[in-house]
Amino acid sequence: MISAIFQYEFLQNAFLTGIIIGIVAPLLGVYIVVRRLSLIADALSHVTLAGIAASLLLEKKVLGISGLNPIYMGMAFSVTGSLFIEKLRSVYKHYQELAIPIILSGGTGLSVIFISLADGFNTDLFGYLFGSVSAVSRADLWLILIISIVIIATIIILYKELFLLSFDEEHAKASGIPAKTVHFIFIVMVALVIASSMRIVGILLVSALMTLPVAASMRIAKGFKQTIFFSILFGEISVLGGLFLAYYLDLAPGGTIVIIAVLILIVTILIKKLTTSRPAKVQK
């Protein structure tokens, strides 16, 4: 495999993108999970699908547009969807989770319409749904790299503010943090990471890469920084292990990545159980 990576550009693209995604998806995932927004990733991934379907439709039906990279329109839809979610969350203050099914079904509905308008796609729609090792282009890699650098820098710069906002929103507001602005930046970052991750893990499984490593990490980590560290570690193991197995066993990478993440989660739950049940037995 190592020699294959040096040989084939598409494998280099997939692995490098995977390494990047394995950092940023769980990193933002930590904030999504602790803020109890896990389902937002699902809603946004379906909106991203609508963007991709729209882009593929344009490419097919409108002459003169060829070679349009669907990732751009996917990102545009995802960011727009995130803004709608925020709007809906402020409209339905007491039913904030309502924003998620509205956006999720809206996104799916649009996708289905675009797909039917195009009379189906013979292209790689399947790859977008479940991820693909061969679909990542060099241009995708560069775009994802730049976006990820910006996101990591933003999270480092806003670390204190994001922590306080996640831990105690009311207190963040009371102490004069520009909560709305920070939250806005956060949700746009989530939208961008989802659109970036979909090439590798696929739209239907993006949210798993943002939540499963975090769920595992929270079982064993002490403190917030450790939670971030273990989330990224588990994310990387899942992505690299998943790509490796997918390539050799000819499986869909998205599914393989997610199943590895699930296995890691099960192991951490078992470890936690074993380490905490021992003192209880001593007491008896």
Add this chain to the structure above:
Amino acid sequence: MNEKVHPIIDMQDVSYKYEKENVLERINITINEGVFLAIVGPNGSGKSTMLKLILGLLKAQSGKIKLFGKDIHKFKEWQRIGFVSQKANSFNTGFPATVYEVVASGLTKKLGLFKFMNTEDKHKVLDAIDSVGLIQFKNRNIGELSGGQQQRVFIARALVSDPKLLILDEPTVGVDAQHVQSFYDMLEELNKNRGITLLLVTHDIGTISDKVTHVACMNKSLHFHGETAEFERLDKDKMSAFYGHDVHILSHDHDHHHGGVKS
């Protein structure tokens, strides 16, 4: 205590309406540096609204509020005011953060954007944790602590930015009865040793009246504001008219459980 020289909070004719209902009516109160003031009043008496006005979270429709001698609209030094809310309301006990991380988050505003903690800040965080007696728990996740200990963590978070004024909104809600007394002992110490002005909204005047220096009673408007000794001489009949059936919470009967007072 230079009472007249340093009013920390000065409210003049402050009124607040929510929709058409008067929540606060013409509040006039001057709170001086160094006091430990308990604000008491029945449910819906506007106590929490008054705190929110002082914290700048709500804006009064009429009247003037001055903080540290400055008009609240021009006041910028919010790090001089620490705030501890009812624990139950505003945090997720499963949050994966250590005591140290939570207390350090109290420096967020003081440090400002693009700045990170230096060694001195880190010492301040440890100092604050120590002053609430939790230093041995500094690396524990906050969810592993008891309700009373968690509330101490929030006090430490408020203390870390060296506030001159600490505002507490019913801090003992959700704290075990046996820990309430030591919690108030700690507050008294902060007031006496660190000279922090304390403003405490409570239903628990029975337990706390030997700790606070001043008491304010309110029910939409301010009914009484003065020293604790003076408050204790008040005519109980007058107080019952103000409190309705909840008059018993004024008694010093420590083992009295005033069920039904808290919503």
